[in-house]
Amino acid sequence: xxxxxxxxxxxxxxxNCAGQCEYSPRTGALTCKSCATEHVITINPNADPEAEHHxxxxxxxxxxxxxxxxxxxxxxxxxxxxxxxxxxxxENCPYCNGSLVERPNGESYVTLGMIPFSVGNEQAQxxxxxxxxxxxxxxxxxxxxxxxxxxxxxxxxxxxxxxxxAVNYTVNYKVTRxxxxxxxxxxxxxxxxxxxxxxxxxxxxxxxxxxxxxxEFEPSNLRPFEPAYLAGFAAERHHQPVREGLRxxxxxxxxxxxxxxxxxxxxxxxxxxxxxTDTTGIKYRRILLPVWxxxxxxxxxxxxxxxxxxxxxxxxxxxxxSVKLLALAALASCAVAAFGFVWGAYNIY
Amino acid sequence: MLNQLxxxxxxxxxxxxxxxxxxxxxxxxxxxxxAKHELRHGSPGFFRTMSGWIVIAVWVAxxxxxxxxxxxxxxxxxxxxxxHRSGRRLELLLRILEALADD
Ligand SMILES: [Zn+2]
Ligand SMILES: [Zn+2]
Numbered sequence: 001x002x003x004x005x006x007x008x009x010x011x012x013x014x015x016n017c018a019g020q021c022e023y024s025p026r027t028g029a030l031t032c033k034s035c036a037t038e039h040v041i042t043i044n045p046n047a048d049p050e051a052e053h054h055x056x057x058x059x060x061x062x063x064x065x066x067x068x069x070x071x072x073x074x075x076x077x078x079x080x081x082x083x084x085x086x087x088x089x090x091e092n093c094p095y096c097n098g099s100l101v102e103r104p105n106g107e108s109y110v111t112l113g114m115i116p117f118s119v120g121n122e123q124a125q126x127x128x129x130x131x132x133x134x135x136x137x138x139x140x141x142x143x144x145x146x147x148x149x150x151x152x153x154x155x156x157x158x159x160x161x162x163x164x165x166a167v168n169y170t171v172n173y174k175v176t177r178x179x180x181x182x183x184x185x186x187x188x189x190x191x192x193x194x195x196x197x198x199x200x201x202x203x204x205x206x207x208x209x210x211x212x213x214x215x216e217f218e219p220s221n222l223r224p225f226e227p228a229y230l231a232g233f234a235a236e237r238h239h240q241p242v243r244e245g246l247r248x249x250x251x252x253x254x255x256x257x258x259x260x261x262x263x264x265x266x267x268x269x270x271x272x273x274x275x276x277t278d279t280t281g282i283k284y285r286r287i288l289l290p291v292w293x294x295x296x297x298x299x300x301x302x303x304x305x306x307x308x309x310x311x312x313x314x315x316x317x318x319x320x321x322s323v324k325l326l327a328l329a330a331l332a333s334c335a336v337a338a339f340g341f342v343w344g345a346y347n348i349y
Numbered sequence: 350m351l352n353q354l355x356x357x358x359x360x361x362x363x364x365x366x367x368x369x370x371x372x373x374x375x376x377x378x379x380x381x382x383x384a385k386h387e388l389r390h391g392s393p394g395f396f397r398t399m400s401g402w403i404v405i406a407v408w409v410a411x412x413x414x415x416x417x418x419x420x421x422x423x424x425x426x427x428x429x430x431x432x433h434r435s436g437r438r439l440e441l442l443l444r445i446l447e448a449l450a451d452d
Contacts, residue, residue: 136379211394212387252393259396269451315387320376329371333364336409340416341360345424
């Protein structure tokens with residue numbers, strides 16, 4: 001982030017009443033907390049928030065973290081590091097509710113693009129509680145446990161990765177010859193591309209939660225990084241070097257590649273895939289995306305429910321009731337056993 | 350009448366046994382339902398959650414298979430004959446499971 005990542009206290013002051021302003025997801029403007037006057041946020045018209053950076057693993061990479069003036073706070077429980085704009089300093093970690101301690105200014109990477117919140121606090125709160133209430137086989141007291149928890153809004157660092165892959169692969173597959181099943185091997189070559197693979201750059205949002213809430217991410221919705229959008233919210237900055245982001249992303253990419261190889265091979269019963277890929281044209285973006293996180297503890301296990309600040313999609317972690325699981329299992333066992341019993345009794349096959 | 354008691358006790362035992370190991374497959378089933386409705390289709394998280402669903406099919410198939418033997422035992426009152434005749438059913442079942450697993 002450049003010097004502009006810190007917004008002067010004066011810039012968040014209402015010109016009408018000298019009150020404090022916060023970014024409002026509902027209006028998309030800075031809104032005064034005292035007199036409700038709206039102040040339009042102007043963004044740099046020359047900035048290109050969709051710009052991607054090239055990365056070549058064989059060349060020295062020049063991107064360096066920069067020293068920033070925004071005061072970071074670190075969570076004593078989960079180690080998460082967050083910043084706050086304006087007066088909105090929370091005493092608790094938005095990721096885990098642990099207590100925060102102020103840290104000396106640190107280094108972080110420049111963030112070019114972000115999407116500001118468009119889902120507000122109340123809407124997110126409803127979405128998170130609604131999600132919890134719709135879980136099957138959840139403990140009966142889950143809703144009352146969660147009802148005491150509130151969502152908190154945070155901008156989470158994400159990567160987008162592009163790459164071109166030239167893949168040499170081998171698949172082992174099964175074919176049926178008469179009554180016997182035999183293994184066969186086939187090799188092939190495939191060219192494929194990945195475009196804007198989203199990867200959390202923070203350990204607090206897992207890939208699973210990403211796949212539950214960020215269905216609608218579109219790079220064309222990115223806006224230039226503007227600290228006014230952060231007013232009233234927490235944000236985590238980018239701390240991961242590119243190679244670390246790529247390492248995290250490799251697991252997802254491998255999974256998707258295997259699926260594409262299976263399709264490309266045209267074989268039905270693929271048992272095993274091995275491949276070597278030549279990756280070129282790596283491009284990345286460092287962006288911030290808005291999420292609402294509700295954390296709660298069930299039987300001593302910390303869990304979270306995450307609502308996307310873009311559309312309100314919600315996904316999270318939930319406990320199961322072992323009694324309800326057992327009851328469902330008993331019910332299903334009765335049904336299956338009865339079906340089998342009748343089948344056998346009438347000697348159907 | 351006493352002959353009929355064996356299969357009834359056996360099927361009750363089978364239900365108890367199937368239920369006692371059934372919590373895991375039921376949990377998996379719920380996770381898969383959630384994935385189908387809530388995770389972005391084709392995403393890594395979606396694939397990861399869907400993988401391993403065969404556990405559910407195996408649980409159902411095994412329970413069903415033993416129930417068919419007990420059902421036949423009840424009908425013909427001859428356990429060893431019922432077991433003997435279940436062989437071709439087992440073969441068919443294994444083929445179905447294999448085809449499902451490949452999918
Ligand atoms: Zn004002
Ligand atoms: Zn924390």
